[in-house]
Amino acid sequence: MKIRVISRQLRAVARAPRTSVRSFSSTTSQQASFDPQVIVESFLSKFAKGQTFARKQLLDGNQLRLFSLTLDRPHIWTGSSSGPLEQEEPAKGTPLPAGYHLAYFTPAQLPGILGLDGTDASFNPDHPFTRRMWAGGSVHWPGADPSGSTKHYLKVGDVATEITRVLSCEAKTIRKTGETMLVVGVEKHFLDEKDNLCVVDKRNWVFRKALDPSRPAKIPPKAAELPRSEIEEQNQGMVVREFKRDVVQLFRMSALTFNAHRIHYDLPWATNVEGHRNVVVHGPLNQISMLDLWRDEMVRAGKSTDSDGIVFPKELSYRATSPVYAGEAYRILMPKDSLDKSETEIQAVSNDGTTCMKGTMHNWQ
Known part of the structure; x- marks a missing residue:
């Protein structure tokens, strides 16, 4: 399956300088109303339906190497014939194991844009719902379908693309405590350098009051x-x-x-x-x-x-x-x-x- 980045808007965001991150951060310290539904509607209005944000990154071998060693794994793949990672980087073309895409496309904000708790605030709702937690989600690997004639994996040496879009924002109340929180759904597509879809990563973030x-x-x-x-x-x-x-x-x-x-x-x-x-x-x-x-x-x-x-x-x-x-x-x-x-x-x-x-x-x- 191929997904090509064709919209002008998407290409423009992909080429935008780093300072443009502020243009899609919804953090506002002067929010007048604490009505959760008002904040939900304000958040959704800032991310028009279908709006996407794209960026490219080289999937370098050293990052994958350090990530695997941090996980206490001396080889990227169990049956690998290459030497242990303490001695050499994974070779170009080595597929990233399931979940290891998280070592890439990391937050890229100046310090002043981070939340008080240090979190990336690019997709934060407005104050006071700024205390973020990663609550769950799903990850799908369409490029690994064994029935397909060709496999599409994110690989070392690829200049890959991440495409992010906001799916939802809902106010929910915890029955036991009565606390209201906002749940934001985000979807990320990860494409190899030939624009083949390799990973679909949906994340649910919970935002509680600061x-x-x-x-x-x-x-x-x-x-x-x-x-x-x-x-x-x-x-x-x-x-x-x-x-x-x-x-x-x-x-x-x-x-x-x-x-x-x-x-x-x-x-x-x-x-x-x-x-x-x-x-x-x-x-x-x-x-x-x-x-x-x-x-x-x-x-x-x-x-x-x-x-x-x-x-x-x-x-x-x-x-x-x-x-x-x-x-x-x-x-x-x-x-x-x-x-x-x-x-x-x-x-x-x-x-x-x-x-x-x-x-x-x-x-x-």
Whole structure:
């Protein structure tokens, strides 16, 4: 499938200088009304239906190399014949594994455009709904369709294109607390340098009311870990990968994705302002860990389509349900008998029993 960038507007935005980012930021410090519906309508009016924003970037091998090493993976692909990444960069033409496109097309704003919490404010609603969280979404790999005569992957050395458009903005109220928040849906298409569609990435961002840094937050107590016997019982019939992220890995993840959200590295902000127990593990890091576990199992089961172990799902839909914190143990679980099914349920579960992320892997059939 090919998608060609043909509109004049799209080409103009793609060629626009970096300072033009301000033209599609909807952050306004002087918003007069705090009526959520008024803010929703104001936000949507700034992103006309079908309006798109495009930018191009070289998918360089060193960025992919550092990203894979940060994920504690010494090879890009399990069956790769090349040397370990500590010794050499991935070769030109190496496909990016599922989810690794997040190492590219990172935020590119001057410091003054970032939100108070360090987040990219390009698609923020107006004040006071500026406290952003990545709530979930879906990622689809149409270029990996095994029934197609030609595969289309994002590859090292490509000058790829990212096309972004706003899909929706809705006001929602949390039933338990009565808090109102805005949910913004964004869709990103990633094309290779021949304009073949490789990845469709839909993201749902939740925007809550901004916090006052001068008012210390209350930190909820940590729940006790389940007895090991109960954890082992939960693991029965599952493929299990255990994690306990440290602040070094979280710092490297933030650096490589150019994500300045302070909850991931600024402990005083995360605890005193946002009310977290510790710095927070990135939601996309758990998303990629789900994808890595799935592909490792597909390769182990002999289901990869290439001798290098190259394999992609059809789609991953996912939803973040609870924070994961540095230094706390959690697991990613996937049923052992699910690889031959059309759907594979996969989840991240804390060792205190809390489900932190739910996902569904849609397999090619």
